[in-house]
Amino acid sequence: MTTDMLAPSLDLTALRAQFPILSREINGHPLVFLDSAASSQRPLRVLDRMDRYYREQHANVHRGAHQLSVEATEAFEGARRIIASHLGANEPAEIVFTRGTTEAINLVASSWGSKFVGAGDEIVITKMEHHSNFVPWQLLAERTGATIRFVDVTPDGLLDLDDLDRLLLGRPKIVAFMHVSNSLGTINPVAEIVRRAQAAGALTLVDGAQAAPHLKIDVAELGCDFYAISGHKMCGPTGAGALWARRELLEQMPPYQGGGEMISEVTMAGSTWAAVPHKFEAGTPNIAGVVGFGEAVRFLTDVGFDAIAAHEAEITAYALERLTNVDGLTLYGPRENKTSVFSFSYLDIHPHDLSTILDQRGIAIRAGNHCNQPLMDHFGINATARASFYLYNSREEVDMLVDGLAMAAKVFCHIS
Amino acid sequence: MTDSPKKPRTADREIPASLDSLYQEVILDHYRRPQNKSALDDATHTITMSNPLCGDVIELLLRVEDSKIAEACFLGRGCSISQASVSMLTNRIAGKTLEEATEISAKFTQLLHGDDTLLTDPALGDLRALAGVSKFPVRIKCALLGWNCLEELVETGPTSVGPAE
Numbered sequence: 277m278t279t280d281m282l283a284p285s286l287d288l289t290a291l292r293a294q295f296p297i298l299s300r301e302i303n304g305h306p307l308v309f310l311d312s313a314a315s316s317q318r319p320l321r322v323l324d325r326m327d328r329y330y331r332e333q334h335a336n337v338h339r340g341a342h343q344l345s346v347e348a349t350e351a352f353e354g355a356r357r358i359i360a361s362h363l364g365a366n367e368p369a370e371i372v373f374t375r376g377t378t379e380a381i382n383l384v385a386s387s388w389g390s391k392f393v394g395a396g397d398e399i400v401i402t403k404m405e406h407h408s409n410f411v412p413w414q415l416l417a418e419r420t421g422a423t424i425r426f427v428d429v430t431p432d433g434l435l436d437l438d439d440l441d442r443l444l445l446g447r448p449k450i451v452a453f454m455h456v457s458n459s460l461g462t463i464n465p466v467a468e469i470v471r472r473a474q475a476a477g478a479l480t481l482v483d484g485a486q487a488a489p490h491l492k493i494d495v496a497e498l499g500c501d502f503y504a505i506s507g508h509k510m511c512g513p514t515g516a517g518a519l520w521a522r523r524e525l526l527e528q529m530p531p532y533q534g535g536g537e538m539i540s541e542v543t544m545a546g547s548t549w550a551a552v553p554h555k556f557e558a559g560t561p562n563i564a565g566v567v568g569f570g571e572a573v574r575f576l577t578d579v580g581f582d583a584i585a586a587h588e589a590e591i592t593a594y595a596l597e598r599l600t601n602v603d604g605l606t607l608y609g610p611r612e613n614k615t616s617v618f619s620f621s622y623l624d625i626h627p628h629d630l631s632t633i634l635d636q637r638g639i640a641i642r643a644g645n646h647c648n649q650p651l652m653d654h655f656g657i658n659a660t661a662r663a664s665f666y667l668y669n670s671r672e673e674v675d676m677l678v679d680g681l682a683m684a685a686k687v688f689c690h691i692s
Numbered sequence: 693m694t695d696s697p698k699k700p701r702t703a704d705r706e707i708p709a710s711l712d713s714l715y716q717e718v719i720l721d722h723y724r725r726p727q728n729k730s731a732l733d734d735a736t737h738t739i740t741m742s743n744p745l746c747g748d749v750i751e752l753l754l755r756v757e758d759s760k761i762a763e764a765c766f767l768g769r770g771c772s773i774s775q776a777s778v779s780m781l782t783n784r785i786a787g788k789t790l791e792e793a794t795e796i797s798a799k800f801t802q803l804l805h806g807d808d809t810l811l812t813d814p815a816l817g818d819l820r821a822l823a824g825v826s827k828f829p830v831r832i833k834c835a836l837l838g839w840n841c842l843e844e845l846v847e848t849g850p851t852s853v854g855p856a857e
Contacts (some may be wrong), residue, residue: 628773629771632828632831636708689717
């Protein structure tokens with residue numbers, strides 16, 4: 277990504293003013309929130325939308341003939357239309373609401389997996405995956421006797437596509453992988469991986485949790501079969517996410533959970549299922565959360581994904597420049613074609629100690645394995661510090677991080 | 693090694709007092725040059741515990757003879773607080789009975805939960821340098837990982853079990 281192209285600009289001061297939490301002080305310092313890859317913050321209009329839903333529009337959805345139920349249903353289904361259009365789905369019915377990416381992947385592994393994966397079948401995932409795209413497949417493999425194969429990661433933190441080709445010779449049923457790495461920021465070549473997987477007869481599931489907050493997604497262009505996202509990583513509330521899948525796939529898949537809303541007819545002898553997507557949405561859904569999720573996507577669309585990408589590219593270039601000049605700092609992952617997330621080690625200071633020290637300056641970073649234990653093992657480390665920047669972060673916050681690192685060096689008696 | 697629990701390392705005004713008291717020299721010293729960090733071939737008690745959230749892992753190994761802890765060693769990895777704490781633990785419990793070690797563990801836990809009366813308790817020795825952890829609640833579990841190993845070992849008894857006593 278370059279910063280010298282003519283890109284739509286973003287009024288950072290006005291944008292930050294829309295996020296109430298960003299005016300907080302932490303330990304006597306203005307909050308510097310560099311942990312959006314774990315969960316982003318949300319603007320006032322998302323909070324207001326959920327508040328208005330509860331104050332003025334709440335009733336159960338798809339059930340009552342009364343006015344409120346109609347309004348609640350319209351708000352809920354309106355969010356489905358927004359998210360369907362955001363992902364480039366053919367129709368809103370291809371969007372199944374879940375609690376988040378994790379549940380979306382579990383839904384596929386559990387429902388599609390139980391019908392289409394059996395003993396001796398192969399499942400391909402990658403060593404880069406978040407535990408949420410790891411463990412559901414392990415559970416499926418344990419249940420069915422299928423085997424999981426792992427695509428290797430290069431020393432630069434990229435997926436090894438030659439290794440993928442080798443694993444595809446085993447004719448796997450599905451290839452499941454992340455669009456963007458949560459710890460390294462690597463943007464994987466989704467369309468290329470999908471092309472190769474399809475040529476080998478495999479379906480593809482893409483974990484989009486770290487991509488959808490930053491990039492305009494078009495599932496038709498990517499060519500995949502399943503795409504999973506979380507609202508809370510893209511300025512929406514926690515507990516609301518979505519699975520996109522082609523209608524014909526959803527129709528072939530058995531229900532994931534049983535209960536109200538997902539049935540067509542229930543008798544003592546058995547039940548029949550509602551049409552997609554409701555077949556997968558048993559029970560009263562997280563209506564307010566979904567409504568807030570829809571508003572968050574509208575907010576990001578209004579800011580503009582081009583403007584967001586340009587702003588983040590600038591922050592990324594600046595952070596790379598500053599961080600690579602810090603003595604004793606080791607950055608993991610690629611230097612280009614990445615999102616604004618940075619995993620690093622610093623001197624002999626353990627990431628938790630670093631996080632504690634930076635927190636005293638109001639700087640929030642993540643420390644640990646980032647639900648990426650296999651990837652950490654791959655790099656021979658057990659934890660890293662991770663700073664992740666989002667649309668509301670500034671160059672000044674990069675400087676504050678670098679200053680904070682200098683203080684950490686002093687606390688650990690590395691006197692320069 | 694000093695026995696004094698408070699030792700301001702530097703007058704650097706940039707460093708908040710809370711951090712200064714958390715990362716005392718004695719703690720950084722144990723982190724960088726841990727005591728008794730080695731295998732123990734004739735250990736009678738061994739246990740490994742981890743904190744899955746942060747990846748800290750500690751294996752605690754004891755050789756108990758005549759109901760006293762003749763030797764205590766540890767292996768593992770983690771942050772300065774977890775590593776310094778277990779390093780100090782191995783020094784502090786050597787020569788003690790399991791009951792005495794458990795008492796120290798209880799006092800240390802109380803200290804971390806903010807009981808300042810223990811700051812003058814000689815039984816805790818240089819462990820008092822870790823009192824600053826009480827101001828950082830999320831780090832208490834780091835400081836206690838080695839001690840949780842100890843308490844679990846006392847609870848479960850020898851690893852290579854002989855005939856019941």
